[in-house]
Amino acid sequence: MDVLNIRTNKREELIDITELVNNYIHKSGLHNCILLIYSPHTTCGVTINEHADPDVKNDIIRKLKELVPLNGDYAHIEGNSDAHIKTGLIGNSAMVIVENDTVKLGRWQGIFLAEFDGPRERKIYLQAVKSV
Amino acid sequence: MDVLNIRTNKREELIDITELVNNYIHKSGLHNCILLIYSPHTTCGVTINEHADPDVKNDIIRKLKELVPLNGDYAHIEGNSDAHIKTGLIGNSAMVIVENDTVKLGRWQGIFLAEFDGPRERKIYLQAVKSV
Amino acid sequence: MDVLNIRTNKREELIDITELVNNYIHKSGLHNCILLIYSPHTTCGVTINEHADPDVKNDIIRKLKELVPLNGDYAHIEGNSDAHIKTGLIGNSAMVIVENDTVKLGRWQGIFLAEFDGPRERKIYLQAVKSV
Numbered sequence: 001m002d003v004l005n006i007r008t009n010k011r012e013e014l015i016d017i018t019e020l021v022n023n024y025i026h027k028s029g030l031h032n033c034i035l036l037i038y039s040p041h042t043t044c045g046v047t048i049n050e051h052a053d054p055d056v057k058n059d060i061i062r063k064l065k066e067l068v069p070l071n072g073d074y075a076h077i078e079g080n081s082d083a084h085i086k087t088g089l090i091g092n093s094a095m096v097i098v099e100n101d102t103v104k105l106g107r108w109q110g111i112f113l114a115e116f117d118g119p120r121e122r123k124i125y126l127q128a129v130k131s132v
Numbered sequence: 133m134d135v136l137n138i139r140t141n142k143r144e145e146l147i148d149i150t151e152l153v154n155n156y157i158h159k160s161g162l163h164n165c166i167l168l169i170y171s172p173h174t175t176c177g178v179t180i181n182e183h184a185d186p187d188v189k190n191d192i193i194r195k196l197k198e199l200v201p202l203n204g205d206y207a208h209i210e211g212n213s214d215a216h217i218k219t220g221l222i223g224n225s226a227m228v229i230v231e232n233d234t235v236k237l238g239r240w241q242g243i244f245l246a247e248f249d250g251p252r253e254r255k256i257y258l259q260a261v262k263s264v
Numbered sequence: 265m266d267v268l269n270i271r272t273n274k275r276e277e278l279i280d281i282t283e284l285v286n287n288y289i290h291k292s293g294l295h296n297c298i299l300l301i302y303s304p305h306t307t308c309g310v311t312i313n314e315h316a317d318p319d320v321k322n323d324i325i326r327k328l329k330e331l332v333p334l335n336g337d338y339a340h341i342e343g344n345s346d347a348h349i350k351t352g353l354i355g356n357s358a359m360v361i362v363e364n365d366t367v368k369l370g371r372w373q374g375i376f377l378a379e380f381d382g383p384r385e386r387k388i389y390l391q392a393v394k395s396v
Contacts, residue, residue, distance in 0.1 A: 001363055033261075034259055036361065040371070042373055048225075049220055049224075050174040053210075055207040055213075056208050060216065062205065067199060073326065074327075075323055076319040076320050076323050081323040084313055084324065085324050085328075089353055090221070091223055092313075093312075093358070094224075095168050104133060104172075127395055128396040129394060130396050132165055166300055166391055181356075188306070188340050188348050191348065192348065192352050195332060195345075199332075222352055223355055226356075227302070229265055236265060238304025238387075240305075262393060263391055263393055264297055264394050
């Protein structure tokens with residue numbers, strides 16, 4: 001298992017980590033495998049979506065804020081229940097296919113760390129499994 | 133890696149691809165593995181849910197439309213932010229277990245392509261990894 | 265493939281299955297792998313979130329009830345469309361990394377069965393794939 005260290009800058013944002021993941025693959029000499037990209041946090045997830053137009057990631061963040069507002073009828077005393085719930089909706093991991101040293105994403109896809117309770121130092125675990 | 137080609141028919145619909153996935157498994161001679169079913173698109177996901185009663189998939193589509201309407205306070209100029217957000221909520225991939233040449237689904241489960249911005253020609257990537 | 269049998273107690277609840285998963289890993293002699301934790305049901309999912317403060321799981325359940333109420337404009341005649349939709353949002357599986365006989369979770373993470381239409385007898389499928 002390997003770890004990416006990522007510094008987030010706002011309370012809520014999608015951070016494009018596609019290049020970090022590709023750099024890791026090149027460095028590790030991974031060829032044909034599936035890669036699990038896993039957030040060990042409970043207020044920050046991993047998602048795959050469009051990274052060409054930054055408006056898309058901003059729309060995702062804004063809509064999630066509207067559906068799950070910071071202040072609501074929450075019991076959790078730390079005041080970040082919204083971030084836990086958003087992480088549950090978005091998911092805390094993604095799986096991607098690696099072929100010939102590169103993540104086999106669709107044309108418009110990027111891999112994002114989804115920060116919902118930053119800014120913080122975050123870790124992303126990477127673990128490959130061999131393709132059949 | 134292999135690819136399924138799927139033609140969708142409406143702007144938003146769940147399309148049952150269980151049989152396509154099982155046909156692929158039989159043809160490929162896969163026996164015991166985990167299979168990643170991956171959408172390389174950013175406005176269409178993959179999900180697993182009931183396929184016995186078609187009302188279930190219709191209820192899913194309708195509720196998602198209510199939570200994330202087509203028209204809203206979105207910045208993305210292409211007018212399909214709702215589709216990107218729904219893809220983020222549903223997820224762009226699923227993992228299933230293959231045992232003895234068949235997807236090991238639960239009794240009521242089917243695998244669906246979740247189209248949120250069709251009709252279009254879509255691709256689904258399939259990649260197997262060997263079970264321990 | 266192996267199976268965990270879990271009895272749920274309420275219509276909607278998150279049940280911590282982290283210890284059951286770790287017991288399975290120890291018993292099975294799994295060392296370094298990725299483990300797929302898969303719900304074969306369509307009204308109960310799997311999610312990873314905080315298990316230190318039980319208020320977090322209760323807030324997740326309550327917010328999902330608010331977003332997707334039991335009674336709504338649903339066509340499915342069984343009256344549990346909300347449970348199918350919540351399963352779609354949360355997801356029916358999770359992937360975790362196993363290192364040295366233990367699930368490599370983050371400090372605050374637990375693995376939960378997410379029951380949305382209990383109480384019932386539920387099954388969770390477990391399938392390991394070997395790490396590279």
